[in-house]
Amino acid sequence: MADRYLSFTATAPGRFLASRLGLPQPAALSRWTAERPHLDGHLLHLTAGGPSGLDLAPVLARTGLSTTTETTGAGPGTGTGTEAAGATAGTTRPAAVVLDATGVRDVDALAEVHAALHPVLRSVAASGRIVVLGAPLDARDHHQAAVQQALEGFVRSLGKEIGRGRTVNLVRLTDASAAESTLRFLLSPKSAYVSGQVIGVGAEAPDGPADPVRPLVGRTALVTGAARGIGAAVAETLARDGAHVVVLDVPQAAEDAHRVAARLGGSALTLDITAADAGERIAAGLPDGLDILIHNAGVTRDRRLVNMPAERWSSVLDVNLASVLRTTDALLAKGALRTGGRIVATASIAGLAGNAGQTNYGASKAGVAGLVRSLAPRALAEHGVTVNAVAPGFIETRMTAAVPLFIREAGRRMNSLAQGGLPVDVAETTAWLSHPASGAVNGQVVRVCGQSLLGA
Numbered sequence: 001m002a003d004r005y006l007s008f009t010a011t012a013p014g015r016f017l018a019s020r021l022g023l024p025q026p027a028a029l030s031r032w033t034a035e036r037p038h039l040d041g042h043l044l045h046l047t048a049g050g051p052s053g054l055d056l057a058p059v060l061a062r063t064g065l066s067t068t069t070e071t072t073g074a075g076p077g078t079g080t081g082t083e084a085a086g087a088t089a090g091t092t093r094p095a096a097v098v099l100d101a102t103g104v105r106d107v108d109a110l111a112e113v114h115a116a117l118h119p120v121l122r123s124v125a126a127s128g129r130i131v132v133l134g135a136p137l138d139a140r141d142h143h144q145a146a147v148q149q150a151l152e153g154f155v156r157s158l159g160k161e162i163g164r165g166r167t168v169n170l171v172r173l174t175d176a177s178a179a180e181s182t183l184r185f186l187l188s189p190k191s192a193y194v195s196g197q198v199i200g201v202g203a204e205a206p207d208g209p210a211d212p213v214r215p216l217v218g219r220t221a222l223v224t225g226a227a228r229g230i231g232a233a234v235a236e237t238l239a240r241d242g243a244h245v246v247v248l249d250v251p252q253a254a255e256d257a258h259r260v261a262a263r264l265g266g267s268a269l270t271l272d273i274t275a276a277d278a279g280e281r282i283a284a285g286l287p288d289g290l291d292i293l294i295h296n297a298g299v300t301r302d303r304r305l306v307n308m309p310a311e312r313w314s315s316v317l318d319v320n321l322a323s324v325l326r327t328t329d330a331l332l333a334k335g336a337l338r339t340g341g342r343i344v345a346t347a348s349i350a351g352l353a354g355n356a357g358q359t360n361y362g363a364s365k366a367g368v369a370g371l372v373r374s375l376a377p378r379a380l381a382e383h384g385v386t387v388n389a390v391a392p393g394f395i396e397t398r399m400t401a402a403v404p405l406f407i408r409e410a411g412r413r414m415n416s417l418a419q420g421g422l423p424v425d426v427a428e429t430t431a432w433l434s435h436p437a438s439g440a441v442n443g444q445v446v447r448v449c450g451q452s453l454l455g456a
């Protein structure tokens with residue numbers, strides 16, 4: 001169901017009324033299109049806490065944005081302004097700001113975060129991006145750990161106040177090139193509904209160069225529950241990026257699964273993912289193996305625990321968690337996932353924040369996060385495969401269209417962007433995690449929730 005309030009507040013009378021009544025004023029988000037693959041404007045590169053040693057310039061140069069560098073971190077006018085790749089870079093509104101705060105080690109240096117961003121915030125364009133770079137917490141230096149942890153509270157607070165469709169995220173890293181795919185994603189229109197996130201990036205060397213336009217060419221991706229909704233959008237986005245997509249869904253959804261597969265030039269596999277032999281049947285259906293495994297199939301059977309029969313509990317746990325564990329184990333044990341492979345599972349903010357009426361669903365989705373965090377280091381070490389999760393918030397699908405009006409409106413507005421996300425927002429996040437150059441992103445649970453106020 002369309003978000004009529006969003007359309008209404010995009011009109012002059014709607015804006016006036018919302019402002020007079022103090023109602024939320026969601027900004028129309030700019031999302032990726034083939035015609036508009038980059039943000040409109042330049043990138044401002046600031047530093048706080050002194051030079052960090054990260055070799056960011058070549059990485060930022062490949063974001064598609066022209067970069068202006070302010071080396072002192074004290075904001076325009078006092079910086080040295082070393083580079084302005086675009087002729088008008090210094091005069092137009094920045095579409096993105098990258099603040100390298102990896103060198104911040106004490107409270108005095110933390111003040112440079114304020115000094116760097118305070119003067120530029122008003123000028124950041126609508127639907128712009130702020131990415132703060134932090135360092136891993138130093139277990140031997142509690143001053144460094146305190147101020148690096150402080151960056152999380154800073155980023156999450158700024159995300160809640162910045163408005164106009166702008167997003168704020170924190171990336172913890174030690175190596176700029178290992179974080180390139182992450183920075184490209186966060187500094188693009190593809191991350192429109194990802195805000196308030198803290199993403200840890202390891203130091204693994206990125207895989208070989210991938211086709212920048214179709215990075216998944218030659219890769220096979222299996223998406224469960226892809227006959228409709230978020231899964232269909234994920235399949236479409238991975239196919240756009242060049243993957244051969246296998247659309248898996250239950251036999252009852254065979255017609256839709258075949259239709260999606262035909263549209264994307266992929267293939268369909270109809271089976272119930274809860275079948276004990278689902279992993280074996282997937283492996284048999286893909287004798288050459290696969291590169292990308294997306295666990296998206298999921299169900300809800302809501303009822304408060306006091307009224308919940310055991311069957312409602314077990315059916316949700318079986319689809320959302322047990323089958324994810326079973327098929328992952330079976331496919332890894334068979335060596336069906338090729339080296340450089342990617343597993344992306346689907347959690348939910350209900351699993352992070354909890355939700356009345358969803359003890360079964362919340363348990364299953366929290367379980368997915370636990371699976372990811374435990375398996376990720378071993379899967380990488382033993383199979384060369386990364387394991388991450390997306391945790392969607394309120395996404396506009398048939399599932400959420402069926403939610404009663406009042407609860408639906410609350411779900412839509414209770415996030416920093418004051419609107420629901422679209423299936424493509426989850427799909428773009430999944431595509432970033434599936435990217436050949438995302439090998440250093442492992443064990444992460446990334447919320448695609450517009451910085452939902454629930455469980456933030």
Ligand code: NAD
Pocket residue numbers: 224225226227228229230231248249250253271272273274296297298299319346347348349391392393394395396397398399400
């Ligand atoms: P949806 O109900 O529209 O689609 C789910 C798909 O999974 C369907 O095609 C269904 O047939 C398939 N499926 C269900 N059980 C299956 C099984 N046993 N074997 C194979 N396929 C099966 O749901 P959606 O809204 O697109 O959600 C997709 C995922 O995102 C789910 O895991 C859901 O829990 C999660 N999620 C959604 C939202 C949201 O706002 N829509 C929020 C958080 C998380």
